[in-house]
Amino acid sequence: MFPQDTLTIGGQVFTSRLMLGTGKFTDFHVMRGALEASGTQIVTVAIRRVELKAPGHVGLLDALDLSRYQLLPNTAGCRTAEEAVRVARLARAATGVNWVKLEVIPDPRWLLPDPVGTLRAAEQLVEEGFTVLPYVQPDAVLARALERAGCATVMPLASPIGSGRGLRTGELLRTVLDGAGVPIVVDAGLGVPSDAAQALEAGADAVLVNTAVAEARDPVGMAQAFALGVQAGRAAFLAGRMAERDHASPSSPAAGVPRLPDPEVPV
Amino acid sequence: MFPQDTLTIGGQVFTSRLMLGTGKFTDFHVMRGALEASGTQIVTVAIRRVELKAPGHVGLLDALDLSRYQLLPNTAGCRTAEEAVRVARLARAATGVNWVKLEVIPDPRWLLPDPVGTLRAAEQLVEEGFTVLPYVQPDAVLARALERAGCATVMPLASPIGSGRGLRTGELLRTVLDGAGVPIVVDAGLGVPSDAAQALEAGADAVLVNTAVAEARDPVGMAQAFALGVQAGRAAFLAGRMAERDHASPSSPAAGVPRLPDPEVPV
Amino acid sequence: MFPQDTLTIGGQVFTSRLMLGTGKFTDFHVMRGALEASGTQIVTVAIRRVELKAPGHVGLLDALDLSRYQLLPNTAGCRTAEEAVRVARLARAATGVNWVKLEVIPDPRWLLPDPVGTLRAAEQLVEEGFTVLPYVQPDAVLARALERAGCATVMPLASPIGSGRGLRTGELLRTVLDGAGVPIVVDAGLGVPSDAAQALEAGADAVLVNTAVAEARDPVGMAQAFALGVQAGRAAFLAGRMAERDHASPSSPAAGVPRLPDPEVPV
């Protein structure tokens, strides 16, 4: 749509600003349809232990056209920096990809990330040559520290993971966006396309969505809806919104209205 | 996009759900570009007195490709039912079109419509064979009365005209949408595409935008952004949004995480 | 608290700005405690048919100290202007009080008032010498019409009756408050004291609460909480709030901080 408007992460250039997760889909067929409809170019996956002695089965990687998507393995489920670093290394071995969506989440109820552990793990993984995309709360000071540590993006949350509550952290997101030196990707909690559009309108560079698509009544339709919402928000950001007014301002000229000589008192 | 998903107003079928106003544009060239980019099929215009003895000039109608757009003359500037009815008749004579966006607005500061005068004017204009699209506050009882009076749509406001404050009346809009028998078109106050997407996601059938496009830094780009936002909101409405959760819900499976034997205490 | 800050309705002077409804209480004892704790001076009641052949029982009026409260009978349950006028007359006969909280509500799902019917009934009741307090949607034009009709107040809703959803109509409430000539009483939907405080801070003259108190775990404690919230909001309105800032502004002087000669890079 804007061929010249591209997003660069870790030295790679993307035209889509919508990242999609692959969790919670009822089957691979629906998942592939949603990925297709979303136009996404970056797809997150998880690392899990092989069920021992279980019969073999078709795997996720067989279901994905790896030539079309940048894989983004996550460290979901890790509670500490140490676990996250180890899972990132396993992910790299399993995929051959050195990108990682870094999640260090000690809290099972709200799934909120640990700022200190996330920063420590990010420093370690950058040193090991990973392209690190850390999941964080919308903390501008932490975001700058992660930039200095060499992270490729910062991914602040909109609301709790999988809640679909929308962009409830706009007040802090604007402080993260202000003067950011790496792409800001709003991740977690987006429920509808207008949430994604709001993030892009505010200046976010991209969004990541999973549950809102996978749990929609029609995941493929919703994937397309999010693609459109992200494009709408980005286009509006580039076009420059009107200034808000406190009062009304007529859209039609005030002069020259064919008034009646003596208008009755209204109502 | 959804060829089968059409909007019918006054017996006419439309594929676009974005109506555009023609006020406040710097010149006809920019206006035409914005109409083009918006994909709109319904365009509002105003009626004003000819400046007497003024030199002739190219008119708006010469600037519009009338074969592509349904004209929607408004009664902006009218303070009473009587003035509005008279301006509607003048509009019909001037355009040959019997559609009218009915505005009865006694209040110059907030440009809020008069519910009683609007209903009275609507009854008169319907009787005279007009296709009436009344501008109102988001009042569900008034909306039903306008339906019964034979109006083709009801057009509740999002916030004051030209304010760009967005959808601030969602709490009442949902009552207008609930059980509506005619298309509900959200008019006035939308500032960015996410506002429009919100309205469509909530179930509105269309939106009307003018100032947000005309006063954008790049009106043509913003017109396209609104087109995308409207499509996104409609697509999401059709796809059926996920249910909101109060707490978090992981996007990746909880089981099988490669945990370390004895995790340190986080942080 | 502010003995000089009084509220005048229908020629009567009040020091409390909290009106309380008497519905939904589990028993008269709790109700009396809540009225006491709220400090209210205006109490709403309803009119209902006597159950024929039912044994007599203690009535609400016996449970109220009528010397302390201005009774405000409502027309709840009336669908039309005609029913509301008749119930107002019955209420006057039953109480000897000529105040009436006018409700004309055709819609059972959202309990939204009919603007046209409410205005017509108000004109009739004012002519009959009633002190009329109409329940309406936050429609500034209708509010002015009710003023001209001689109503003693206008009572716009915050959100649907009994929903406890809070002040969701602030965008329209500010237009009702702007230039109002009679006291504006926010009625319906308030759930917690901060909702009431917001209404008073915005310039509302009073609020009416019922469900939020009657359905609280501790109705007497909640009645006191609302009394405090109303006082807080009114005091803030009189004291004049600070101007909002877009950015931060230090509360402590910027100069003279005992800085270290060469600060490390933060984090």
Add this chain to the structure above:
Amino acid sequence: MFPQDTLTIGGQVFTSRLMLGTGKFTDFHVMRGALEASGTQIVTVAIRRVELKAPGHVGLLDALDLSRYQLLPNTAGCRTAEEAVRVARLARAATGVNWVKLEVIPDPRWLLPDPVGTLRAAEQLVEEGFTVLPYVQPDAVLARALERAGCATVMPLASPIGSGRGLRTGELLRTVLDGAGVPIVVDAGLGVPSDAAQALEAGADAVLVNTAVAEARDPVGMAQAFALGVQAGRAAFLAGRMAERDHASPSSPAAGVPRLPDPEVPV
């Protein structure tokens, strides 16, 4: 008001839940009036270098009745953990008080705290015997870490310091409140009493206010307004709010309405 409802911080028991800052007041007289009207028991102060060779003048401490207030010196202006620790030691020497409101703020535009530096300074100051009240972003994981480090409270921000934008971080505040083991004091950004009431209603234990009082048109009146708002919010929290409803629910009984035999169609 609730003598039995007390707040304990650092082993000391307080009946007021409103902390007040002493910055930005036009003069000591107004400041004393505001402290008085607020009923506060905890007062923040700052540490600054003596202007060398400047004539002596009455100091803040001479203007405060130290027998009535717990002094809470802050480290405002410090950019690093090291600066903050040093200022805390200077504050203890200057006041004889070992409480400190810990602020480690590298960012001059938004005045946002550094989570890592704040935690490191907190650990050091706790070890030195300080009662530490750290100013932080609403990060539940960081809050738990500060608890474990021995902090006496956690003080998350509502919006940027001195902005008066109100409680814009409610979505994250609820995660900080959920399962907190120390008092949570909402600090920074509160503009009006309803903001404070919202924080208390949500379960916060106290709030700290400065600019909203000092910059009000009438600081003394606003101090009282905040005192009432805090009491209202706390009382509501203790009384247990009603459950929200999606739709309306009548406050008056539905049965027994004196209906007319054959109601006209409404409107």
Add this chain to the structure above:
Amino acid sequence: MQVNGQPHPYREGLTLHALLRELNVSPERVAVAVGDDFYPGARIPDRPLEEQDVIEIVRIIGGG
């Protein structure tokens, strides 16, 4: 005759006081309407009733 929305058996010579007695309604704290005439409980007249009268007997209860 209609009382509180229900049909009520009419009989020749029935008066308002008699009706209230047979309905077991004590006039304190009620109000009565016969057609468009409205009476406080304390001043209910013992007027004769007619077959087509629409009668309303109400009281005050808790409401918001």
Add this chain to the structure above:
Amino acid sequence: MQVNGQPHPYREGLTLHALLRELNVSPERVAVAVGDDFYPGARIPDRPLEEQDVIEIVRIIGGG
């Protein structure tokens, strides 16, 4: 005679076409009302005018 809200000098025998000519208004894309009669530009009759006529001459412009 009133034209577009302004008083206009009336003279005996003045017709609508003559008025438009002297006002330098070309009938394309305008509409005219004389009292309660409304005419598209293309079908404006050359009707005689009277002193108390209220005349409106309008066109379409940009509006929202």
Add this chain to the structure above:
Amino acid sequence: MQVNGQPHPYREGLTLHALLRELNVSPERVAVAVGDDFYPGARIPDRPLEEQDVIEIVRIIGGG
């Protein structure tokens, strides 16, 4: 010996390939860690294992 968080019977001379065979794990699209050594499925060495080895065998699945 620990495999995927569970204790696993160790026997003298056991190798990594042998372990995968007896666990019925085909090496495509898995990754294996033995302590701090990480191996892609395609390059898993047939290294001897020791009793105190901590072994992890993982694959890619759907996640957000």
Add this chain to the structure above:
Amino acid sequence: MQVNGQPHPYREGLTLHALLRELNVSPERVAVAVGDDFYPGARIPDRPLEEQDVIEIVRIIGGG
């Protein structure tokens, strides 16, 4: 010698009390740090100062 962030002329034999006198600072309600030693105003020692000392003299002011 540095005092409150500014270089300050050092002279042989200068003591803390002398410095405060020449700076016209009365010790009530101030605090002083010499390097990592922190002194309440009431207990400021008359210690000799050295050329490389970093001295801080602070007081309490209004702040939030």
